[in-house]
Amino acid sequence: MDISTLKDIGMTDNEIRVYLAMLEEDENLASAIAGKTKINRSLMYTILSNLINKGMVSYVIKENRKYFRATDPEKILDILKEKEELIKKQEEAIKKVIPDLRKLKLPKQEEVKVEIYRGKEGNKTLLDDILRVGEDYLCLGYSGLSLYTVPYQFIHWHKKRIKMGIKRKIITREQMRGKKQMKFALTTARYVPDEYNVPISTMIYGNKVWIMLPVGKGDQVSILIESKNIANSYRTYFNLLWKIARK
Secondary structure (H helix, E strand, O other): OOOHHHHHOOOOHHHHHHHHHHHOOOOEOHHHHHHHHOOOHHHHHHHHHHHHHOOOEEEEEEOOEEEEEEOOOOHHHHHHHHHHHHHHHHHHHHHHHHHHHHHOOOOOOOOOEEEEEEHHHHHHHHHHHHHHHOOOEEEEEEOOOHHHHOHHHHHHHHHHHHHHOOOEEEEEEHHHOOOHHHHOOOEEEEEEOHHHOOOOEEEEEOOEEEEEEEEEOOEEEEEEEEOHHHHHHHHHHHHHHHHHOEO
């Protein structure tokens, strides 16, 4: 049997072994599945949890014990459709920001770098880049979502930022006033009315502009622009709004 398609939709070798083994039965305990596949029992719970998150496995509770079963293989088509829809959303998000990028006047002699990052790992990479640059930064349209999407890394990162003495200035909605995220040390914030909500957050640090585009629950596409002129343009815009925003 060719299992390459299962790998293409993001299943690991162990997940494929477990899923195929479960298709041969109606339902079973994790211990029984571990014995059948010769996979360590403690690892089995992680694999089953991953398969549940992917919609490939479900479970029922009988007499306080979990019995796991493989979902119909038709689910594979659903996963492929979800990936296709996500790609379309990403394309639409990028299309919306491209005209704004093209409007920015750039000196021909300046080299402009544009990079795209995806998801939590991309978020972590760019947060670490702020620390690497080591300069105070500005945030326009702050949402504070990182506290919920990557809570441990978010708190740990701010401890490093504060230890390094990196200050931040934030312009955000009134509904963020008093939130935990706004009370971190070396933070100065101003607020605009909630009706001016913009779903895109922008960070300006060093010669870089980081634009965050939400594309789904807990997920985002990040565009990183490295350009002194663009960064300065965003700073000018930020400072203008800073004068208007409420303390």
